[in-house]
Each structure stands twice: as structure tokens, then as C-alpha cells.
Amino acid sequence: MTRFDRQIKLMGFGNEGQQKLNSASVLVIGAGGLGCPALLYLAAAGVGKIGVVDGDVVDISNLNRQVLYGESDVGKSKVGVAVERIRQKYYNIAVEGYEQFIDNSNAIALISKYDVVLDCCDNFSTRYLVNDACVLLNKPLVYGAIYQYEGQVSVFNVQDLNGIAHNYRDLFPDPPDAGQIPNCNDTGVLGVLPGIIGTLQATEAIKLIVGLGNILCGKMLYYNLLDQRFNELAIDKNPVSDQKIPASQIEFQDRDYRITCAAVKNIDWDKALEMFFLNPELTAFVDVREKDELPKIEAVPCLALPLSSIAQQINCLLPYENVLVFCKSGLRSDKAVMQLQQADPFRKYYSILGGIMNNLSPNNNKPYAKEV
Amino acid sequence: MESTTTGSTIRVIAFGKAVEIINANSLTVEGMTDVNALKDWLSINFPGISELKISIAVNQKVVSQNRLFENGDEVALLPPFSGG
Numbered sequence: 001m002t003r004f005d006r007q008i009k010l011m012g013f014g015n016e017g018q019q020k021l022n023s024a025s026v027l028v029i030g031a032g033g034l035g036c037p038a039l040l041y042l043a044a045a046g047v048g049k050i051g052v053v054d055g056d057v058v059d060i061s062n063l064n065r066q067v068l069y070g071e072s073d074v075g076k077s078k079v080g081v082a083v084e085r086i087r088q089k090y091y092n093i094a095v096e097g098y099e100q101f102i103d104n105s106n107a108i109a110l111i112s113k114y115d116v117v118l119d120c121c122d123n124f125s126t127r128y129l130v131n132d133a134c135v136l137l138n139k140p141l142v143y144g145a146i147y148q149y150e151g152q153v154s155v156f157n158v159q160d161l162n163g164i165a166h167n168y169r170d171l172f173p174d175p176p177d178a179g180q181i182p183n184c185n186d187t188g189v190l191g192v193l194p195g196i197i198g199t200l201q202a203t204e205a206i207k208l209i210v211g212l213g214n215i216l217c218g219k220m221l222y223y224n225l226l227d228q229r230f231n232e233l234a235i236d237k238n239p240v241s242d243q244k245i246p247a248s249q250i251e252f253q254d255r256d257y258r259i260t261c262a263a264v265k266n267i268d269w270d271k272a273l274e275m276f277f278l279n280p281e282l283t284a285f286v287d288v289r290e291k292d293e294l295p296k297i298e299a300v301p302c303l304a305l306p307l308s309s310i311a312q313q314i315n316c317l318l319p320y321e322n323v324l325v326f327c328k329s330g331l332r333s334d335k336a337v338m339q340l341q342q343a344d345p346f347r348k349y350y351s352i353l354g355g356i357m358n359n360l361s362p363n364n365n366k367p368y369a370k371e372v
Numbered sequence: 373m374e375s376t377t378t379g380s381t382i383r384v385i386a387f388g389k390a391v392e393i394i395n396a397n398s399l400t401v402e403g404m405t406d407v408n409a410l411k412d413w414l415s416i417n418f419p420g421i422s423e424l425k426i427s428i429a430v431n432q433k434v435v436s437q438n439r440l441f442e443n444g445d446e447v448a449l450l451p452p453f454s455g456g
Contacts, residue, residue: 034456122456145453147388152453171434172452176425189455220434222387231387233429233448238436 003090004046017210018046024209025049027114029102029130031078032056033065033194034120034144034201040068041202043086047209049094050086051114054078055101055357059293065191075294101357102126104253107133116205119143120198123331124175129257131156131168132245136252140208143168144201148187149225151197153216154235155204160218169241171220175259193225258353264337267350269358272324275350276300282321288336289327297326297356307332314343326352379403380441382410390449393420408438410447424451 002008004018026047028035031054042050058066058073058081066078073081079097086095102110102121111117111133119130119141127145134141134157141156156167200221207213222231246252267275276283285302288310305313307327317323323340325333333351340349352358384399391397394414404410407428415422427434429448430441441447 030456032456120456122454124452124454127454144456146455147451147453148455150388150453170436171427171450172425174425176452177423187455194456231448232432233450234433236434236436240436 003044007045012212013210017212020210021046021206022048024116025051025114026116026118026205026209027051027053027111028118028120029053029126030120030122031066031068031082032062032120032122033146033189033191034198035118036066036068036082037195037198038118038120038144038202038205039082039086041199042205043090043093043095045202045206047205049096049114051096051098051110052079052082053098053100053102053110055099065189065194067191067195102130104129104133104255104257108137108249108252111137111139115140116208117141118201118205119145120201123329125257125259127168128175132252132255135167135169135245136249141167142201142204142208144197146189146193146197149190149193151193151200151223151225152220153197153200153204153223154220155208155215155217158208158215158217162218164218164237166218166235166237167241167245169244170235170238173238173240173244177259190225196223196225264334264341265348265350266330266334266353267324268353272350272352273300275322276324279322282319284317284320284323286317286323286325286336287327288325288332293328295356305336307336310336310339311343314340317344317347321347323347323349324352325349327355329357330355379405379409380443380445382441382443382445382447384410385446385448387448388451388453389424390421390426390451393418393424394449404441406438406440407435407447410441414449421449426451 007013008015008018024047026042028039031052039052056078058069058076058078060074063069068082068085077099079099083095083097086093107129117134117139119127121127138157140158143156144153157165159165204216208215218235220233220235246255285300287297287302287304288307290306290308303316305316325336327333330353333355337349337351381400381402382404384401386394386397427450429450430439431446
């Protein structure tokens with residue numbers, strides 16, 4: 001008997017289904033709330049090769065939903081821990097970790113190596129990037145996303161009964177502006193929600209590989225946790241979606257997928273430091289992460305003004321002309337800049353692109369964020 | 373289709389952030405002729421809606437172009453989700 005005995009016994013699955021799973025490969029993009037349950041079930045089901053890509057480290061606030069990690073993993077690479085855990089569970093499992101964020105320089109090469117892709121990320125830039133790469137490569141993409149008490153799942157680039165393959169841009173041709181929709185680092189999430197949605201994503205991947213049942217292609221499944229309600233909506237082929245996708249892989253690699261907000265001036269770390277060293281008296285770095293978030297920045301002086309209380313502490317900025325705001329990923333700093341501009345328009349505010357995630361290595365003149 | 377000349381009574385169902393903006397899971401709206409008229413009505417009554425790049429489904433089908441309403445149509449407001 002093998003560890004797959006109970007699924008092999010299923011009518012419509014059998015040895016043949018198991019064989020298909022064993023010879024399939026799945027790439028999970030994002031090892032967070034959606035990625036953790038998806039990885040656990042894909043590994044348990046016997047998917048032949050699993051890839052997982054994420055450049056993030058475990059934060060204490062991740063633990064209510066990112067069930068592969070525990071308290072002793074805080075500060076460690078998510079992918080590193082995820083791969084280790086899965087290898088501990090099953091002998092000889094082929095799981096490959098990529099400790100990096102997916103971007104337009106690595107997406108095509110990574111995705112090309114796998115049969116099916118799961119979008120388990122937590123931001124719009126990555127969702128549009130992964131969508132476009134999968135359309136260009138004609139790769140089945142199992143999409144999942146959450147917002148507060150709701151989640152959604154669909155399967156893109158797989159033909160529906162009418163022979164039409166849809167993608168994310170059929171629903172939302174253009175990305176929203178930065179800061180319009182916060183991610184769960186900002187809004188809160190009950191851990192079971194990504195558990196359910198990530199498990200639904202793994203379910204669709206397994207069905208797709210085995211050829212089981214009806215796939216969620218050409219439709220988006222909505223789930224509401226408060227009402228325990230599922231809604232299924234049919235997706236229409238949007239006439240403008242095709243022209244929104246890069247025409248070639250080269251065009252894809254040249255496209256800037258970062259979502260910028262017209263109202264917020266963004267700046268990269270190099271330019272921010274240049275500005276600081278040119279006029280250190282009148283320039284302030286502001287860390288808008290909450291007090292307990294790691295790592296702390298030590299190489300340059302900075303004011304700690306958490307986004308949750310920045311409105312009450314705005315007077316701290318009175319001595320400065322230039323205010324350089326950063327957070328973990330660049331999302332909350334955009335919001336902080338919007339708030340600050342409204343509250344006090346007499347200073348110049350900048351949001352640092354990519355936040356400290358963009359800055360975790362000791363790189364010559366950058367403010368090296370020390371792991372604590 | 374006389375109902376379309378004076379507008380139809382439709383049921384609007386909100387998802388995601390749209391629930392917060394209209395402050396309800398659903399609404400009944402009278403005198404609505406088509407999808408564009410509903411978008412205008414929403415942006416006047418709930419200005420936050422027009423800031424979202426929202427998709428609309430009529431009777432469980434996402435529509436990317438304008439279409440006329442009939443009495444009893446169920447219209448879903450679908451803002452994008454990004455969390456994970």
C-alpha cells in the first residue's frame with residue numbers, strides 16, 4: 001500500500017490518476033496564506049514536482065494563516081522553511097524552492113518549467129505579471145485571492161465548453177491604482193479564509209492534472225465566510241483584454257508592472273539616500289511599519305511613525321523639508337504619503353519603492369537592514 | 373420591453389470593498405435603464421465606487437459592455453481582490 005491508497009480507490013481516479021499526478025509539475029507563486037495550504041495538499045496528493053517561489057521571510061503576524069510556519073521560524077525565509085517541512089513529511093519528494101520574488105526578468109523561465117501555476121500572491125503587480133506570463137506561455141493558471149471575509153477562485157488559460165480560454169484581464173483589464181485595495185497585512189484576515197481558498201486552488205490543480213470533474217474555467221467562484229455562501233459568475237471574453245497583454249515575451253520583460261499612484265511620488269533607495277546625504281538636516285527617513293515589525297533599520301537615522309498613528313504624530317515632521325517614507329513592501333508608505341500630503345501639504349513627501357523588501361542585502365551604500 | 377423605457381427595478385449585490393462603500397450587502401434600485409445608468413447612479417450616491425475599477429455581472433454573467441436591464445435583474449458589483 002502507498003500513501004496514495006485512499007485516492008487511488010476513488011472511482012474516476014485510480015492508478016491512472018495517480019500516475020498523472022506523479023508525472024505532473026506545479027509552481028506555487030507565493031508561500032503565504034494561500035500558498036501554505038495549497039503546498040501541503042499538493043505534496044500530500046503526490047504531485048511529482050512542486051516549485052515554490054517567494055522572497056519573503058516569516059513574520060509573527062503571518063502565523064494565524066500561514067500554517068507551514070511556527071513561532072521558531074520568525075525571521076527565516078518562507079521558502080526555506082516550506083521546502084524543509086515538506087521534505088520532512090515525505091521521503092524523496094521533489095520540491096524546489098526559489099527564494100526570490102517573481103518579476104519580469106525571471107517569470108518566463110520559472111513558469112516554463114512547470115505544467116500548472118498557482119497564483120497565491122498578495123498584490124496586484126504580481127497578479128498581472130503572472131497572468132500575462134501565463135497567457136504568453138499558454139499555461140494553466142489557478143488563481144485565488146482574498147479580501148477580508150471573502151475569497152475568489154478561477155482557472156485561467158484553460159478552454160471552457162465553448163472553446164474559449166479566459167484570463168484575469170477579461171475581468172479586470174487594468175490594474176487598480178496603488179493603495180486602492182489594501183492587502184491583508186493592512187486589513188486583517190481570519191486564517192481559515194486563505195486556508196479554504198488555497199485548498200480550492202489545490203483542488204482545481206489536482207482535477208486539471210487528473211482530468212476529474214468540471215474545472216472552474218470561464219467562471220469565477222466567490223466565497224463569503226460570514227454567510228457561508230458561494231456564488232459562481234460566468235466570465236465574458238472582454239474585447240479589450242487581448243490588447244492589454246504584452247504582444248511578446250520581450251515586450252513582457254520590458255513592461256513595468258509596478259503599480260504607481262499618480263498622487264504619490266515614488267523614489268528608489270539610491271535616490272532617497274542621495275537626497276538624504278545632500279541635505280541631512282532637512283531630510284527625514286520615516287518608517288511607517290508598526291513598532292514590532294522586523295528588521296529594524298540602523299544604517300540611517302529614521303523616525304518610527306507607524307501608519308496606524310501617523311496622523312497624531314505629524315508634528316514630528318515640522319523640522320524637515322523632504323520626507324522619505326518606507327514600509328515593508330511599499331504599499332503602506334504610499335498610503336502614508338497620501339495621508340501626509342492631505343494633512344500638511346508644505347513638505348515634499350516620497351514613498352520608497354519596494355520598501356525594505358527591496359533592500360535586504362548588505363549592498364554598498366544602501367541602508368542595510370540588519371536581521372535582528 | 374416596456375420596462376426599459378421607464379427603467380427597471382433591479383437588485384444590486386455587492387462584493388468585497390463595494391460592501392463597505394454602499395454599506396450593505398445588497399440594494400434594490402428602481403428606474404434603472406442600463407449598466408451605464410447604474411454606474412452613474414452609483415457614482416453620485418456612493419462616490420467611493422467610481423474610484424474602484426469595478427466589474428459588473430448581470431444575472432451571474434460578467435458583462436464588459438453596456439446592456440439594458442429588465443425588471444428583476446440581479447446585478448453584482450465586483451471590485452478586484454488582491455490579498456493572499
